[in-house]
Amino acid sequence: MVPSLGNLESYIGAVNRLPMLTPEEELSLARKLREHQDLDAAGRMVLSHLRLVVSVARQYMGYGLPQGDLIQEGNVGLMKAVKRFDPDQGVRLVSYAMHWIKAEIHEYILKNWRTVKVATTKAQRKLFFNLRSMKRELKGAAADSDSYRSSLTEAEIETVATKLNVKREEVIEMEARFAGGDVALEPGASEDDESFAPIAYLADDRQEPTRALEARRRDELAGPGLLRALDLLDARSRRIVEERWLKVNDDGSGGMTLHDLAAEYGVSAERIRQIEVAAMKKMKKALAEPA
Template structure:
């Protein structure tokens, strides 16, 4: 009788990455015959156990792909997790009648999930949104032969090879060479580097006396206009607006309806009518 596969989470003591990698490496690789048998069982019978065995036997392949993206500075465990999601999507869509091994079919789905994760998390601001930019993002660094900036001929050669415009190559090179910069200086920054923090060279208008005076006068004028507009309302409408919008504990429509002996819908109508009068009385 074939030994059942042990759940991965039970094979990983403490959930450490190294233990996980060792665990998945011990799962036997499927033969062509066994893979086809499981694939047909899943495709025709929707056997969940067959899907599980197909996924488990290819987890080592996800680890291998994740390690090829280690240069992006993201946690390998996160890349593996995203790749596993892609593997499960591939298994769900796998058709053994096409005559293609699952590993060849799944590589697209695994890389697609990893690519999406990298693009979401590599920078605060997205560096690649179009198809051409995504292609450049994952191929430009390997295409460059040196760490120096590309020459015009090199940029043109890469553009021709990847089928994109040369300006896209130059723009992506600049994005890859940039880095996120926090507003405040790092805690461990020295005097030579601290000046680069935006907090030292971004202009702050909050302390401008002219703007402070303008803001204060605008607020005083707005409050005066509001008081005059409220004074022109009838007492009931003024009280409804006061309790609905100006009181610390705002009254509900039903509470005001009980207070005035009318329906909640009538209170709503009075409130809307009063608000329209205020908009007319107070210029935008």
């Protein structure tokens, strides 16, 4: 049975209960799909690996995008992997599918996060998806959160640039963009673009120097623009927008879900979604008007 997508927590619980395939079962199903285009076999292969997609998607929670969307994109990659899987190559589907799942999630992040528009080359993409882990390694496994959030030193910048084969200026630029897109809501600087979520523009003055903001032209609307738009909302609408779009916890997870907010306010999840949509429209209109 395909798990319901109505509630993310329920979905994750359901896919984790789905049975795994034995190597023999996987081989048999893969051959049925390859030789007879058996869609039932394809479905069983997809279902048995949905938990893998959830596991991979969790690794990308630090980019401020909804976990449900990351999982959906990963599922697309899984289906592509199942379609292309060759049972005679001597590898398990889990190993083959990992590449396709990550590829789809990477593409989704690159298309939807404003800060990665600089990641246009293969080396720059490698920088984007490895900078966080490399910075953590350079700062030391035992470093506290404030130490990790501090800027890279000149020597560390050179180390990253050399290992990833990019220019040191690109390392500095990407670090500055990360500093502006991976923090909780605080008075800071922001800009707006109809195609992207507000989290992509959020910056923290404690982490990103003003000169970096100016150099990246990320102060078109500046902090006051976002704050003015938020001030137009009633308390409930503002809290919903902040929790759903502008909050990133220390562990990389986002804010409250629709169901969490629905339980708090005593309404349905659909009602929370309607309030969220109306609030976002109101904010976009305010941001489009001259100050």
